[in-house]
Amino acid sequence: MITGSASQERSETSMARRRESTQVPGWAIAALVGGTAATLIAAAGAVVTALVSRAVVIPSVPEDDVEILHYDQAQGTVTLSVTNDSILPGVYSLRFSADAGHARVGEVRSVADGAVVRPVLGVDYGDLETARKGRISGWYYTHxxxxxxxxxxxxxxxxxxxxxxxxxxxxxxxxxxxxxxxxxxxxxxxxxxxxxxxxxxxxxxxxxxxxxxxxxxxxxxxxxxxxxxxxxxxxxxxxxxxxxxxxxxxxxxxxxxxxxxxxxxxxxxxxxxxxxxxxxxxxxxxWQDILRFHGKARHVPELVGDAAFATLSHGWGGVATGQSEPLDLERxxxxxxxxxxxxxxxxxxxxxxxxxxxxxxxxxxxxxxxxxxxxxxxxxxxxxxxxxxxxxxxxxxxxxxxxxxx
CATH class of the missing domain: 3.40.50.1820 (Alpha/Beta hydrolase fold, catalytic domain)
Structure with missing residues (x-):
């Protein structure tokens, strides 16, 4: 009868022999890993290219990007988080609650501690009292x-x-x-x-x-x-x-x-x-200038940007973008x-x-x-x-x- 320790020893010896007989040379492992990485990188690049290309042509709705911190109806003011748009001088639309509401805001009253206060010139529709997010728009008028x-x-x-x-x-x-x-x-x-x-x-x-x-x-x-x-x-x-x-x-x-x-x-x-x-x-x-500008702002590699241009402007790109016809970017x-x-x-x-x-x-x-x-x-x-x-x-x-x- 073979003891547990003897059985384990024989098993380990057998496994060692199998490893020796099937050992892959170091250079082959490097090549395999390198090839796999290249394949993964290529696949990832293709996915990113497709996403970038689709983002250009798929209609989208602007997102609410400013927090509505407080609406003081008695004072006729609204306090917003500080963003590039919320502190702009001038008069603007404040579209809020995913476009369920619209107000008009006037010149900046104050900016302090990450908050900007502006007068509310009118609320056209929606409940600004309960709104939590919105965005500044140049529209101003709705009709x-x-x-x-x-x-x-x-x-x-x-x-x-x-x-x-x-x-x-x-x-x-x-x-x-x-x-x-x-x-x-x-x-x-x-x-x-x-x-x-x-x-x-x-x-x-x-x-x-x-x-x-x-x-x-x-x-x-x-x-x-x-x-x-x-x-x-x-x-x-x-x-x-x-x-x-x-x-x-x-x-x-x-x-x-x-x-x-x-x-x-x-x-x-x-x-x-x-x-x-x-x-x-x-x-x-x-448009090529515009798309390169956005790519750089989002740290998209230049090669991916060029690939996105090719995807948008060739018939085969429709598989990725859903376009029925390619874009003529030169035109x-x-x-x-x-x-x-x-x-x-x-x-x-x-x-x-x-x-x-x-x-x-x-x-x-x-x-x-x-x-x-x-x-x-x-x-x-x-x-x-x-x-x-x-x-x-x-x-x-x-x-x-x-x-x-x-």
Whole structure:
């Protein structure tokens, strides 16, 4: 009978012999581990590339990023956590509780101990008393009627279906001069209401449009943004609507991605001969520049960024992004296409824009000083130029319209 210790000894000896007979050379282990690591790295890179690519084209809703610390209804003030937006000078929207509420806030009263106090100029809807999170927005207004102007709810028949729009007639009634307002990425037409007064002063009727995938207009077949490369078709439909209703001289105004949409319409719209000029607020001029800017801010390796560009701009990338058609990033680059600018442009952009870098606007202005009137802002951030310095913003548009005979 074999004792337990003898049995264990034989077993260990047998295992040792098996290890010796099957031992893998050190160089092979290194190669295997290295290969596995490379495979894992490649797989991880592919996943990150897919996520980055999808984030560019999938519509999203801005997140509440400021804490609402206290609302003093008696004093008419709200105390917010300090963020880059919450301490900006000017007047703003405070959208709260995941867009369930909207208030308007005035100039900063005080900043201390990580908190900023601002006056509440009005609560349009929602319960600010119980709200815990919100975000500062440049919209300020929620509907044109808040300006005391007549407004009609209309529909523009776009290639993806009927899209709601607001129409505000000129003071003397519907005339030949129209401005068509196109909002930016991830927001809605309410963003553009701020421009109504200055254009009305110059005799313009205003059409404030929605477009595919913005949450108001019908979605596209793939439900993806094309950064202006397909959305311009909805603006084209709005231009046709304006022409059908008497517009002869049309100015386009684009905010952020709405700028890219407007620039595409400049050369591609059916009635582009009616467009007299374009006003751009914080515009997306060069998407590759914008995406590199965001990649660097999020510490995305440059190789991953380049791979994301390839994914977005080639047909095979649709497997990762869900796009039905690839993006033509070069066609969306109006720094590269500066020679094709055929209309006078007014470009307003803030040097500290942390969403759409100012570099594209500056380079376009430098390339085409004959066509581009460039008005720089500081501190104002992204699409908050009006909020930060309303007089300067209105004066820039008014002066430009007068100088161009528009």
């Amino acid at each position: 044109p009627r808040e300006l005391g102007v007549p407004v009609d709810e209309v529909e523009v028949i776009t290639p993806v279906g009927p899209a709601p729009a607001w129409f505000v007639p000129a003071p003397e009634g519907v005339g030949r001069k129209w401005v068509i307002q196109t909002h930016g990425r991830g927001v809605r037409r309410g963003e553009t209401i701020r421009a109504i007064p200055v254009f009305r002063e110059h005799g313009y009727s205003s059409l404030h449009i929605s477009y595919r995938n913005d949450g108001e207009a019908p979605p596209s077949a793939d439900g993806r943004y094309a950064l202006g490369d397909t959305e311009w078709q909805d603006l084209d439909a709005a231009i046709a609507y304006a022409v059908e209703h008497g517009a002869e001289d049309i100015v386009l105004m684009g905010w952020s991605m709405g700028g890219a949409i407007s620039l595409q319409a400049m050369g591609r719209a059916e009635h582009r001969d009616r467009i007299r000029g374009i006003v751009l607020d914080s515009p997306a001029i060069d 969306l680059d109006f720094v590269r296409r500066a020679a094709e600018v055929t209309l006078p442009l007014l470009v307003m952009h803030s040097d500290d824009d942390d969403y759409v870098p100012v570099s594209g606007s500056r380079r376009l202005a430098e390339a085409r000083p004959d066509a581009v009137t460039y008005v720089p802002f500081q501190i104002a951030g992204h699409t908050k130029l009006w909020n930060y310095d309303r007089d300067r913003w209105n004066t820039a548009i008014s002066t430009w319209l007068t100088a161009k005979g528009l």
